[in-house]
Amino acid sequence: MLTKQPEHETLFCIARREVDSARLRRLLPEVRDWDYLLAAASYHGLAPLLHKHLHSLAADLTPVNVLSSLKLQAVANTQNVLHLVGKQLKLYRLLKENGIAVAIFKGSVLSQMAYGDSSLRQAGDIDVLISRRDFDRTRRVLESLGYELAPALSGAQLASHLASHCELQFVRDDWFTVVDLHWALAPKSFTFKVETEELLARSQTVEIGGVEIETLATEDLIVYLSMHGAKHLWRAVEWISSLGELIRSAEAVDWDTVIQRAAKAHATRMLGLALRLVASLSEGETVSIACEAVDKDQSMKRTAGRVLSEIFAMSGPAHSTETNLYNLKIMDRKRDALVSALRAVFVPTFTDWHALNLPPSLHSLYYAYRPWRLSKAYTTTLLRKLGSRGAA
Secondary structure, three states: OOOOOHHHHHHHHHOOOOOOHHHHHHHHHHOOOHHHHHHHHHHOOOHHHHHHHHHHHOHHHOOHHHHHHHHHHHHHHHHHHHHHHHHHHHHHHHHHHOOOOOEEEOHHHHHHHHHOOOOOOOOOOEEEEOOHHHHHHHHHHHHHOOOEEEOOOOHHHHHHHHHHOOEEEEEEOOOOEEEEEEOOOOOOOOOOOOOHHHHHHOOEEEEEOOEEEEEOOHHHHHHHHHHHHHHOOOOOHHHHHHHHHHHHHOOOOOHHHHHHHHHHOOOHHHHHHHHHHHHHHOOOOOOHHHHHHHOOOOHHHHHHHHHHHHOOOOOOOOOHHHHHHHHHHHOOOHHHHHHHHHHHHHOOOHHHHHHOOOOHHHHHHHHHHHHHHHHHHHHHHHHHHHHHHHHO
16 A cells, blocks of 8 residues: 555545445554544545545444544535535526626535535635636626625736736635636646637536536546646645546546547646546556556656655645646646746746735836745745754
């Protein structure tokens, strides 16, 4: 197995829609640090699945206080999911009434598709995909429902963000309800060649709360989840779990189409890494043929092994140097990794706008300010590390 620590093996075991109950019951008597197990489950998005499987299959082997804690979390998560589903359906209806093409993805929709239950992923945001040309109309719909753009941006800042990035947050209820409004699936600083209009045209319907809503086609969703996990260095086990369960739960997956769309998006290696991760956690079932097709040299198999061996040691966002080196491994073309690194250095973000307040007429100066700010921050960090080593 990937790890010998029983807490980690337990989390890998329960990261499924249906689990091997005999294996789970063999593992639980070996668990020594239940507090760590709960904390790791929450960090990796697995608390709802852990509650479901321990409660139904191994309650007699689980400490009462652990079951109680998981039940409280599960109830709170279900309440949050129901709240978000209600807001999501209201927004979806209004967007459709205004003639706006839209797809709701991730969140409760992915949970329903992968696990057959909208509450088995930890509640987060409402992710909405629209065409860039519909941004202004969608913003007006959101504002009519009481949502506000967060953070507030000037006209120049908004134009810059729309041109270079892929999403903005709209919030209400003191940040209790957050809509992540996407007009693309990845920022330009991370190469992923997919046209939003094509995604919307290929959408499928899924029933949530008794209402059918549009979401990404299964083949597009597989490619997207592969990219999303790769972009964030696969730092959550549930990302692997939900992708694997989506594949297993789908009536049929057209793998030729998945592979073609990944190649068109420059994401073949990302798909290969994702499928290797899924295969590692599910003993190779379902995706083995596709794995061999997209990872013929088995380089992503080796990368998957490293990801899984380190997945419980990683926390917080990755340093840019780590991300740039990682991108060289997972991007189909080296020049894509280079372009991503350059854009990350020069294209301004919220942090730059908040650190330096320039009038709109001088907005272009942010493209010079950002690399200067980054170099100053990295120099300070390097000097601090060197100082700490010297003191030691």
